[in-house]
Every structure is written in C-alpha cells, then in structure tokens.
Amino acid sequence: MTPLDFVVSLALTSIAGGVIGSLVGLGGGVVIVPVLTLIYGVTIRLAIGASIVSVIATSSGAASAYVREKMTNLRAGMFLEIATTTGAVSGAYLTTVLPGRALFLLFGIVLAYSAVATYRKRHSTEPLTVSHDRIANYFNLHGSYYDSAEGKEISYKVVHSQLGLGLMYIAGMVSALLGIGSGALKVPAMDSAMHLPMKVSTATSNFMIGVTAAASAGVYFIRGQIDPVIAAPVAAGVLLGAVFGAKVLPRITSKSVRVAFVIVLVIVSLEMLQRGVFPAGFHSAVMGNR
C-alpha cells in the first residue's frame, strides 16, 4: 500500500469514525485506534496521537452544529471542564509513573460496568424538574433543548454536581493517560450521575472532549506521537463525519442514542482489556513483530 492509498482509505474510514464518535459523544478515536492498530498495523503510540487529533476534530466539527440546536449545555460543560482539564494535566505527567497495563485493565472493567448501568437506564428518560443541588443552582447549570424526535422543548435540572466534578477529574486523567476513554466516562457522569438527558450528555461530552484533549495535545506533540501522515487524513475525515453526525443527532430518539452508546462502550471496554492483556498490541501479539 502506497502512502496515497493509505491517506485516501484512512480518510474514508475516518468519516465513519466521525459520524459514530459525534453521535455517542466519545470522539472519533473509538473507531480510529482499532482501525489503525488492527488493520494498518500502526504502533499504539502513534495511534493514540492520531486519536487525540480525531477527538479534537470530532469535538470542534460537531460542536459548531450542536450549539445551534441548543443540544449542548455550555454552562455545565464549561463548569465541568474545571475538573477535566486539571485531570488531563495531572494525567499527562502520571504516564511515566503509573503502569499502563493495569490502567487499561482497570478502565476496561469500569467501562464495562458503566455500559451495563447505562443500558439498564434505557427506559427511564424523564428529566428532573427540581434540583436542590446548591452548586448547580448557583451556577445555573440547568437547561432545555428542542427534541426533534419527540417534537417538543424539554427542560431539565442538574443534580450531584460534586460527584460529577469528581468523575470528570478522573475522566480527564484517563484521557491523558490512555488517549481514549474520556468521553466514555463523561457521558455516564452526566447522564447517570447528574441527570442530564442522554442526548444533551453526548452533545455536551462532544463539546468537552475537545477541550480536554487540547490540554494534553501539547505533551503528545512533544513526545513525537502526532505523525502528520496519519493525523492529516484522520483530522479531515473525522471533521466531515462529525458535522454529519451532529446534524443527525436531534432527529433520533434518546433511546437509540443510548443503545448506540452502550454498543460502542462495550467495544471500547474490550479494546482496553485487550490492551491490558497484550500490551504490545493485539496486532503484534497475533501477527508477530516484524
């Protein structure tokens, strides 16, 4: 395969990554990382660098469309960014200290659990109408959005903002440590813990993952993990896909978004477990090192 074939085929795959990533709020990395490592045989180091780029591309591409639909809760997103960005900065410096293998195993299990928890919640989509959360009330983190699938304006209240902050700090750390998985913790934190509606959670997660990824992107760049030949088609393809995904989201039901999220979460969880078991990458474990 010549570089041109590589760039073109990867750009096309990245479009799919952008659509899926923006719908479920996890970023294009969930598709890009396995495709790069399993199909193209790219080392995990560079795949993670490309993932960080794809997360920013998903976020910026989708957010420009979501914000207009009022799907994103900007106030809650920005408030929670306090925790994710500090988490990301601390995480970027913990990579050398913490054993990556154990982390992958741990988060593989955590994500599998949150997939189950999110799936169980699939029938209860009624948003809250009152909140006694003093922080959420002080910063006025509550909101409303127009749901095209249900054909009405939906108002909701936010609760448990302290728990949300704690989970977001961990999400930021994970994002910096593992390169993926930040949205996978952000969506359940907002959906399950803080009671934001599912679609608002994925849209707000999309908004946030870009900011979180930007906080660790500098470190990835300096470490030489952002290879332009990989990152260019990924960035362009994912951007295109994300804009499309963002246009679709308002029209599909919260339940479908939730089910899609659970499926992707299960895959990400398996991916992490696999990386904990085969640290050199599944590809080289199966195909041998060339």
Added chain:
Amino acid sequence: MTPAEAEAMEEKIRKVEIAISLVLRIGVTLSVLVIAVGLGIMFAHHGDYTSITGKFSYKKLTTSSTPFPHSVHGLVRSIEHGDGRGIVVLGIFLLILTPVLRVAVGVLSFIYERDLPMTLVTLFVLAVLIGSFFLAGA
C-alpha cells in the same frame, strides 16, 4: 426575573452560542485547508508516494522511527524548507487550538452576559489550557 428579562437573557445566550459556533467553523475550515495544502505539497514532492500500486509502502512514514517535526523549533524549520509534512503539522496545530479559542470566546461571552461566577470558571479553564502547552515544553 420578569418574562421580559428572561427573554433578553435568552437572546444574549443565543448570540453567544452563534458567536462560538462561528469561531469554531472558521478555525476548523482553516485547519483543514492548511492540512490539505500540506498533503498536496508532500505528494507533489515525492512522486513515489502517489502511485496506486507502487513499491513504496506507507509503513515507512508511519512507524515510531519516522522523522517528522515534534518541536516548535523543528516545525518552524520544516516549514521554512517548504516540507509538506511541516505544513500538515501546522494545520493540526490550528485544529488543536480551536478548543482553546472556543474557551477564550467563552470567557468574553460570559463577561458579556455579566455572569461573574461563570466568567471565573471559564478563565480558570483557559489558564489551565494555556499552562498545559507551556508545561509540555512546546
């Protein structure tokens, strides 16, 4: 809050959201253009990269030992030499900056809404983001 005040507030928030969305679009479009130009230059300089069934494998460009700019100094030098990959990295840089820019616009918008708590929150996030680039040694 009276209904009129609530409506005025709503209108302000709306304006801010549209401004943020516009900033994002400009940043994203610009970065894609720069990336495309960089890729074009790279392929134009290396004839063996572009054939559909050539012997030159993409793997030579996508391993950990492949040389590509990964410091600000190296990036500047690579762009000065007209290296396509340097220009691609510049485009990626612009993309990485879009979320930072978004937060910066957020600060201005919360000032415009006269929302002190959220202004401080957003300023803090912006400071961490900018700090992270310096901490990285970039």
